[in-house]
Structures are given as C-alpha cells and as structure tokens.
Amino acid sequence: MSHSYPERAIDLSKLPPINCLVISHRHFDHFDIRTLSSLDRDTVVFHPACEPLIEHALSELGFTRTRPLVPWARARAGQLEIIATPSCVSWPELGLVVRDGVSTLWSLIDTVIDKEIISTLREHVGTIDCLLAQYSPILQYELRDGLGSKTLDAGAYDWLFETVRLTQAQMVVPSAGGIRFDKAAWQNVYGFPVSPRRFLADLAHAVPGVTSTHLDPGDVLERDGESWAARRQTVPFVAMRMPFDGYQQWHHDPAVGIPAFADLNLLGSDPEAAGQYATRYITEQLVHDLLHKSNDAARSRWREWRLKWRLDLYLPPNASGAAPAPSSWWVDFGQDELSLTQRDGIEADLRTVVTATGIHDLMTGLCPPYAYLSMDCTRHTARVMRATPDGVQEPEGGLPEPLLAALTEPRDLDALFVASELEKWGPGNR
DSSP states (O other): OEEESSOEEEOGGGOOOOSEEEOOOSSTTTSOHHHHHTSOTTSEEEEESSOHHHHHHHHHHTOOOEEEEOTTOEEEETTEEEEEEOOSSSSOOOEEEEEOSSOEEEEOTTOOOOHHHHHHHHHHHSOOOEEEEEOSOOOSGGGGBTTSOOSOOHHHHHHHHHHHHHHTOSEEEEEEOOEEESTTTHHHHHHOOOOHHHHHHHHHHHSTTOEEOOOOTTOEEEEETTEEEEETTOOTTEEEOSOOOTTGGGSOOTTOOOOOOOOOOTTOOOHHHHHHHHHHHHHHTHHHHHTSGGGHHHHHHHHHTTOEEEEEEEOOOOTTSOOOOOEEEEEETTSSSOOOBOOSOOOOSEEEEEEHHHHHHHHTTSSOHHHHHHTTOEEEEEOOOEEETTEEEOOTTOOOOHHHHHHHSSSOHHHHHHHHHHHHHSTTOO
C-alpha cells in the first residue's frame, strides 16, 4: 500500500538488544503488527495512554512490559530519559524527547505542534540540541477533492521553518514525511511537495546560520562537543535498498495527471463478491450509519447547509475485462426524513465516487481507512454554498464527506484491520 522512502532493509539477525520501543500513535506506518511480531516480547513498550487498540494488539502479541504515557510524562530507558510531548490532534499521539545527560533530541514524528507546546518544552528541558523536524506539508485528504488545491501551501510550509526558529535547535535533521504510495502513485507528486534536500536548501535561507544535515537509512549522527558529523552507512543492521534515485521521485512533473477514476481492484478481491457487498452496504446499511449518533454533529451541518449528495459506485472489471457502468444514489439532507433514492435529475452540491472493492476491502479488514484513501478508492468534489440577504456563503472549513463519515464513525475499522493482521502475524501464525 505504501512504503518508507528511501526504502530500507533491516537485518533482524544483526539487530542488537532493544532498550525500549516507542509507539507514537495508532496509524499503521507507525504501528505495524508484522514488525511488532518480529521483536522480543520482553521489550519495554511505551505508547500513548487511553489508546485501547494499541494496548489490545500488544497484549495479543505477548508484550507484557507496556507503559502508557500521557503528554509531558517522563520515563527512563536504561541511561536515557524520555519525555512525551503532545500533539494538537483528536487522537492520542505523542512526540518524543530523548536525553542522555549530554544531549537533548526532540523527534516530532507526526505530531501537530504550536507555539505553546514549543515554549512549554523549552521550559522543561532548556536547550534542544537536535530537532528531528518535519520537512514537508503532507497533502492527504486534499487529494480526494477534485476541486481542492494540490499545490504547496506557503503558510503551512513557513510553519515548518518557524518551528526551527522557535526551537532554536543546534542541529536540524529532516525526518518526518518520507513515504511513497505504491497503488496510486499519481498521488506522490502532489502529496509530498518538498523533499528533504529542498527543505534543507530553503532552511538555509529561512533560518540563516542554522546547522543541519540530511540522514539516509543506515547513517549515524555523532556529536563531539559543539561539532556534529554524519557517518554514512555505518549501522550494521540497516541498509538502503538500491538503486536509490536521489529523491527524483519527489520532483514535480507537470506531465503527471490524475488518472480517470475506476475500480482497479488493487488488493485482488473477488470482483463479483465485492460488487455485491458494496451494493448491499449502500442500499441496506448506509442510511443507518448516517443516522448513527456518532454522526449527529456532521448531520446537523449537512442539514444546516441543505446538502444534496450524490454517490456513484464503480464496479471492478468482470471476467471479460469489461467494467459495468456505475450506479448512482442521492441523499437530500435538507429533508425531514433521511432516505436514499435513485431518482435522477437532482443537482448535487457534493458528489462522491467510490470503488466497490474499496468498500469491501475496508469493511472486511483487508485495509485500514488510511489505505482506503491512499489507494485511490474514493474521490469527491463539492460546491456547497447558500444565498442569503448578506451575500453568498460557503461553509467554513468545508463539510464532512458523508460516505467516509458513514463508513468510519460508527465503527472502529482500524480495530478490524488489527484483528486481521493479528490473525496473520500473531503467536503461532508466523
């Protein structure tokens, strides 16, 4: 579905004993069941508090020394002190400060931070010697909206440099954001607008005098007093998969277009079964999920804006290689009673297209919600507005996309994916 970039290989036979393991949050590029299944179960594992999915998976895999952390909590791992830093998101997510008595390193991982978090951290630890920095604004949900901007947002990019300015770190290493999508590769040129090397070149102009370097898998950063040195390819258990193109894949190519939408059946599900499953979900379950209490706030906003929504279901090619024509349904959220209709001629404010295998693979645990989005299983476009005596208005921040809300809000589909992964990689199944 996706992979780290540059790609790297880990030789488990050369892996030294692990002092501790830190799981920052439940997204599966940071919480991988297959990787966990290959590690020593006696390892101390730190993870965000109040995250039952991670706790359940670790218990099922046989990890017994688990330690939940809340933001600003401190813990010890051998000679190291660990401080968990918060994230301005709606799910439990942690950044990580590591101190060895000489140097202080802060890894932002995927955390969303603000000026207050930086200020509080500096009060806690004083000087930050090394910052593992985020280097690119990542466009994810924007790629699903055909009318949404897919260009680099200057304000979001500037915040990355403002983070460096406020942190006043002695050394900056671009570290978070290096993944590539395998199944819908057209997203890469839009979703990752800045390479680590471009970030470092811009950093030199944005924060003059800052010390920085770029590290590839297998590299080590060493400190000697006030000087820093990158030792290339010196970690014995990590190797880069060659050939590496020097981030050529990051370069914007104006000839790369967004392909026409189709059900490509990217995980190889049975086409007929997937089509039947998705159609049954839409006709029998969708309205029930839209009416679920978890969607009360979203439904209130849809009703407030008198949203008319169209949903198109694309089916995978059949045995002869032909793809059937998509089926369409409409929901008028301005009506007193929510219902699904196939009556054509309704002008939609928001239109969603989705693949049958996307719904099937998501709801049966073959892929998590993030993969459902990143594999190009759904797109949407919206023109939501209302005319008032004070002028034409648009909803601030847009409106929730109804299908994604229906699929994900009433149920924890990450848990379904974890159960599927545990079945493959849990004790006795490796």
